[in-house]
Amino acid sequence: MRKRITTALASAAGVLLASAAVAVALPAGAAAAGCSVKYAVSSQWQGGFNADVAVTNLGDPLTSWAVTWTYSAGQTVTQAWNATVTQSGSAVTARNASYNGSVATNQTVSFGFSGSSGSTNPAPASFAVNGVTCTGATTPTTPPTTPPTTPPTTPPTGAADITVNAATKYQTVDGFGAATPIWGGTWSTAETQTLVGLGAGQLGLSIVRTGISPVSGEWSTQVNALKAAKSSGSGVKILASPWTAPAAWKTNNSRVNGGKLKTDYYDDYAGHLNSYVQYMRGQGVPIDVTSVQNEPDWHPDYDSMDWSGTELRTFVRDQGAKVQNTKLMVAEAVNMNYGYTDPTLNDASARNNIGYIGGHLYGTEDSGRLKPYTLAEQNNKPVWMTEWNFHEADGNGSNIWGNPGNQAVWDETLDDIMRTVHKSMESNWNAYIWWYGKRYYSFIGDGEAAYGTTAGAPLKRGYAFSQYAKYVRPGYQRVALAKSSKANPLEVTAYSGGGKTTLVVLNRSNTAVSNAVLQAPQNITRAEHYLTSRTDNAAAQPTSVNGAQVTVSVPARSISTVVLTH
Secondary structure, three states: OOOOOOOOOOOOOOOOOOOOOOOOOOOOOOOOOOEEEEEEEEEEEOOEEEEEEEEEEOOOOEOOOEEEEEOOOOOEEEEEEOOEEEEEOOEEEEEOOHHHOOEOOOOEEEEEEEEEOOOOOOOOOOOEEOOEEOEEEEOOOOOOOOOOOOOOOOOOOOOOOEEEEEEEEEEEOOEEEEEOOOOOOOOOHHHHHHHHOOOOOOOOOOEEEEEEOOOHHHHHHHHHHHHHHHHHOOOOEEEEEEOOOOHHHEOOOOOEOOOEEOHHHHHHHHHHHHHHHHHHHHOOOOOOEEEOOOOOOOOOOOEOOEOOHHHHHHHHHHHHHHOOOOEEEEEEEOOOOHHHOHHHHOOHHHHOOOOEEEEEOOOOOOOOOOOOOHHHHHOOOOEEEEEOOOOOOOOOHHHOOOOOOOHHHHHHHHHHHHHHHHHHHHOOOOEEEEEEOEOOOOOEEOOOHHHOOOEOOEOHHHHHHHHHHOOOOOOOEEEEEEEOHHHOOEEEEEEEEOOEEEEEEEEOOOOOEEEEEEEOOOOOOEEEEEEEOOOOOOEEEOOEEEOOEEEEEEOOOEEEEEEEEO
């Protein structure tokens, strides 16, 4: 089993070093011409120590190196700097990191580590570089008069490739989600738990979107799924969206093909929305956000209703306060068209009756609106992207959607879906909600035979989306970062919350970025790195921690999340 040096200091029956000679000589018989080494214990505390190693290469230049040694009394390396260190039993290996790569003849490289001391702190057995045993020396130091009970100050740091600046803050994240079926069907409790849960094999969605049927007798369909979402997830919000008012209240006397809500039914429509919210509340499902209309600018031959921006403003201004125990949203236009939301934002009375601005992603990027919505920000109204459905990859034959290694599906997931999540976050939007959570092209399979998915089983797209949803939790705040040229291929956003710094790293390039050094705002007690690629599903990856830095490697064509606990 691979040990990770991010592990917390192991407890041990601490025995302090002798007070005079902290550095320890290597065995006298360790002779070789290829390298020399100096090893010194630089500081100590109950149960642990810091050690520094300086290795001089006396042989031919090395493009890569591995320094190996063994401990004989149960010592464990717990944290390292300026090298990537792994341990298996008593055998320890330190490899060159990105900032101290190749080594010329007579060049010295230095690295260090913290360790738990076991019962004693003897010198390691002989060091070797690439299998060649080194000569040794000692570097005497004097221990503190009163040994500290906690590790000393942060060891020296290396140059960072991504530096998080938590002092510069952007939007607060409300969450990431998907919709229940709008017409017929629902999620089972187990499927809901897979979508919103935070355990192994679960996707961590924090928003569930559901429809408000114009027929109140259909409202009960989603109750069990929504109750399961509230109880199975962590802070899950429910967004309820109506597609149409009852047909008799509309100018075309139909649920479909658009048609406007008659002005003398505005009061009835407010009552209809309020009745839905109170019904769900009585079922134990508080509705956090209620939309006034799904896609007021789209008039298809299914449930739909047509509004203008000024009509929406008039409705929420005059009727919005009648919808109780929820916050209203305007107005989920197809492509985040500001013409459907600006009138409400520019009217103080209407603006006071809404909590959120919503919009869909269809055509939004092409129209130049995948960017910050300045007027919404000025009026402190969170912006939610509440629907996108995109699945153009071939789903037949060897490219069937149920095949987790499907290259076309992975390319679409990475280059279209995950890219727009990243850009939405960079645009200061507060939420990103996909279309149906359960569908062959979505997050869990629907079992449709032609596409080869298993009903309720997580799909590749679900694992990729979980890299945001599961680890960037509601209430986290996006913060600034800076990148080195080495990190240029990476599209990165960083978040602060819950005592953690979380980075989502999108690498759509064909080049891996190895040993990238991430600089956190403060010291790290634990680092986790999870990766989804064409071949991996939220798989844990090794990390190397050094005070406030962590070193990770990011494969080509992947999305990953680094969670740093402070």
